[in-house]
Amino acid sequence: MSDLLRLATAGSVDDGKSTLVGRLLYDTKSVLADTLDAVHRASADRGLTTPDLSLLVDGLRSEREQGITIDVAYRYFATDKRSFVLADTPGHVQYTRNTVTGASTAQLAILLVDARKGVIEQTRRHAAVLALLGVPQLVLAVNKIDLVDFDETTFARISKEFTAHATALGYSPDAVVHIPVSALAGDNVVEHSANTPWYSGPTLLEHLESVPVEADPHDAVFRFPVQYVIRPRTPEHLDYRGYAGLVASGTVKVGDEVVVLPAGLRSTVEKIDTYDGPLDEAAAGQSVTLLLADDLDISRGDLIAAAGTPPQVTDEFDATLCWLSEKPLTPGARVLVKHGARTVQAIVTELRARFDEQRLASVDSPSSLGLNEIGRVAIRTAEPLPVDGYYSSRRTGAFLVIDAADGGTLAAGLVGAGLPVLDGVDSCTEGGSTAPLTDDHALVSPGP
Amino acid sequence: MPTPQTTLDRLESEAIHIFREVAGEFDRPVILFSGGKDSTLLVHLAIKAFWPAPVPFPLLHVDTGHNFDEVIEFRDQVVAQHGLRLEVAKVQDWIDDGRLEERPDGTRNPLQTVPLLDSITSHKYDAVFGGGRRDEERARAKERIFSLRNSFGQWEPRRQRPELWNLYNGRHRAGEHVRVFPLSNWTELDVWNYIEREGIELPSIYYSHQRDVYLRDGMWLTEGPWGGPRPEETVLHKTIRYRTVGDGSCTGAVESEASDIREVIAEVAASRLTERGATRADDRLSEAAMEDRKREGYF
Known part of the structure; x- marks a missing residue:
């Protein structure tokens, strides 16, 4: 059975993302005949002579009418080597929140640029968002290479400029791969192109099939948010009390000493249970049920962690927010924070800085944070939370900011995270490490 | 590990x-x-x-x-x-x-x-x-x-x-x-691979069987309380199975010899049609x- 790679696409509108995704599906024979017939028919209806592969992924009526992608589309394809879950994210400025969505679970992102335009504003913005969200691997697909006559110099210039930008954002050079492609004609997407003899690297698909995916670093600390307490109270399982959840990071073995937070109670793991029988060990991404040696008062929202390396339990921490709502954030805002399986009331006590991703600079003490803006804030919660820095644990360092009134999701929150340029901003509370984005962020577990 | x-x-x-x-x-x-x-x-x-x-x-x-x-x-x-x-x-x-x-x-x-x-x-x-x-x-x-x-x-x-x-x-x-x-x-x-792995039982109509069917809109429909063949439609006895199961009036069968899970998996893997496109009239109404x-x- 092949393993699974979760990836996202990003890039500006008109860079040809939907066409590239359509091409990947088409050339890996993931498009079935009836779907293809529908695309051929729709293309012909529009007076096109070749099939418009973007129609494979632009699903909503308004998208087809406007010829743009509005919402994240999930696509599935598989080769003999791997299965792929691909989040195709829109490039329009007002829909950048979808890039954040796609990037949050991605192990790799394909960033498209138009070879005629090179690295533009949106490229820099998207790269910053991908870096912020800790996407470990980047591919810069220099698309429409046919429209610059397959010119090596153009490709080299764009690659160099992008490498400089990605490095400034904290990517190591070997985490970024550049590929000259034509999504429309198929050059270097699945098949090597005869038009780019100067390019000796892998095709896009070859790279996706072979890029090492570190599902979870071996030394990651064990974290397990308790989702549900399983108490059958049936004659066969009278005293059964199991804590159900998904291992967020690290591994756990029977006999391991653990601590239950925020209460700080200690116990040992007596059994790791599943429907298919008990396990000796469970790793990040596995849904299991833990039974502990001691009879403790544990409920949904608690976190079971390695006793030796617990997270910090705090009701005040610094965080970076990607603001995803049209309602702007102002200091003193009362919100809900969902962290792991726990939702608590919170106040955003301070806006420390707003990130200017174009200049890779920051603006201190902004008066508000608007849609698609990224900022550093201080948060106080009504109850203490066991938090990790985002770059040491992508799962337990992440949270949602929720509107208490209408329940909408307002922001993606990253505990302590920040881009290098924001690290100069004072960080004064005790919570959340401010680990800078370094090379080792390539090892951050994207989890399941 | x-x-x-x-x-x-x-x-x-x-x-x-x-x-x-x-x-x-x-x-x-x-x-x-x-x-x-x-x-x-x-x-x-x-x-x-x-x-x-x-x-x-x-x-x-x-x-x-x-x-x-x-x-x-x-x-x-x-x-x-x-x-x-x-x-x-x-x-x-x-x-x-x-x-x-x-x-x-x-x-x-x-x-x-x-x-x-x-x-x-x-x-x-x-x-x-x-x-x-x-x-x-x-x-x-x-x-x-x-x-x-x-x-x-x-x-x-x-x-x-x-x-x-x-x-x-x-x-x-x-x-x-x-x-x-x-x-x-x-x-x-x-879904099929998992059904095989877990040994999950399914209704028998997912596997090939003999049935009287008639062709309408390119799909094999069967007679039932939802109506039967129109005068111009001919009933044939065929070996078929269902790829999706929904309302009988709009769920078509596919001709298939796949009589167990392994044969179904082989058939699905080789199929050139999506399951809805192959068998669901309800999705064919319009592009949206x-x-x-x-x-x-x-x-």
Whole structure:
């Protein structure tokens, strides 16, 4: 059975993302005949002579009418080597929140640029968002290479400029791969192109099939948010009390000493249970049920962690927010924070800085944070939370900011995270490490 | 080191995680269960998620009255075998008391929406699990795992929330509910591979059998309470199986010799047609047929 790679696409509108995704599906024979017939028919209806592969992924009526992608589309394809879950994210400025969505679970992102335009504003913005969200691997697909006559110099210039930008954002050079492609004609997407003899690297698909995916670093600390307490109270399982959840990071073995937070109670793991029988060990991404040696008062929202390396339990921490709502954030805002399986009331006590991703600079003490803006804030919660820095644990360092009134999701929150340029901003509370984005962020577990 | 997790292991863990989140955050969840392969898989995963405790939600079937007998028998057998609770909303009851009217073409598939929404309202269900997968259709490819519906059950693409990491936001206002799709990231082939791996039983009509069928709109339909062949349509005796199971009036069979799970997997892997495109008249109405039905409150 092949393993699974979760990836996202990003890039500006008109860079040809939907066409590239359509091409990947088409050339890996993931498009079935009836779907293809529908695309051929729709293309012909529009007076096109070749099939418009973007129609494979632009699903909503308004998208087809406007010829743009509005919402994240999930696509599935598989080769003999791997299965792929691909989040195709829109490039329009007002829909950048979808890039954040796609990037949050991605192990790799394909960033498209138009070879005629090179690295533009949106490229820099998207790269910053991908870096912020800790996407470990980047591919810069220099698309429409046919429209610059397959010119090596153009490709080299764009690659160099992008490498400089990605490095400034904290990517190591070997985490970024550049590929000259034509999504429309198929050059270097699945098949090597005869038009780019100067390019000796892998095709896009070859790279996706072979890029090492570190599902979870071996030394990651064990974290397990308790989702549900399983108490059958049936004659066969009278005293059964199991804590159900998904291992967020690290591994756990029977006999391991653990601590239950925020209460700080200690116990040992007596059994790791599943429907298919008990396990000796469970790793990040596995849904299991833990039974502990001691009879403790544990409920949904608690976190079971390695006793030796617990997270910090705090009701005040610094965080970076990607603001995803049209309602702007102002200091003193009362919100809900969902962290792991726990939702608590919170106040955003301070806006420390707003990130200017174009200049890779920051603006201190902004008066508000608007849609698609990224900022550093201080948060106080009504109850203490066991938090990790985002770059040491992508799962337990992440949270949602929720509107208490209408329940909408307002922001993606990253505990302590920040881009290098924001690290100069004072960080004064005790919570959340401010680990800078370094090379080792390539090892951050994207989890399941 | 623990054994590496396969794609199926990861999909299973993700679905179990989703079931447990809903159990933790909602008051009155329900699983839509028709006896078809996707909803049978949902029930299997729900049993695994809460074992050794019983599944903490009931099942709901919106019965068009046009179902295959084999599927209804199977549905009741699953319910009895696992000690589950099943609610049935019969389209016929809605027709009998005048809340719905039979369509001139006799198909009842579009008539399911009202009984579904009425049942959600009367039982105060706040989370409704469905077996929808994103690989089925283009509008479904944009569906969230937690899909917010307004008090009319409608799906508004622009009100859907960003889904970040695996943190699901199930907040909703009174009268609204959330449709939950634990199989979002599964493909048809994943479903079949998992059914094989887990030894999950399915209604017999998913495997090849002999049946009297007639050709309409390029699909093999069978005679039943939904009507039969028109005078110009010829009934033939064929070896067929069903790739999807829905309302008999619009679910077509495919010619197939695949009589067991291995042969079905081989057939699905080699198929050049999507399961809906091959067998569902309801999706053929227009380029945006599914999107339009979702906006009306269909799954």
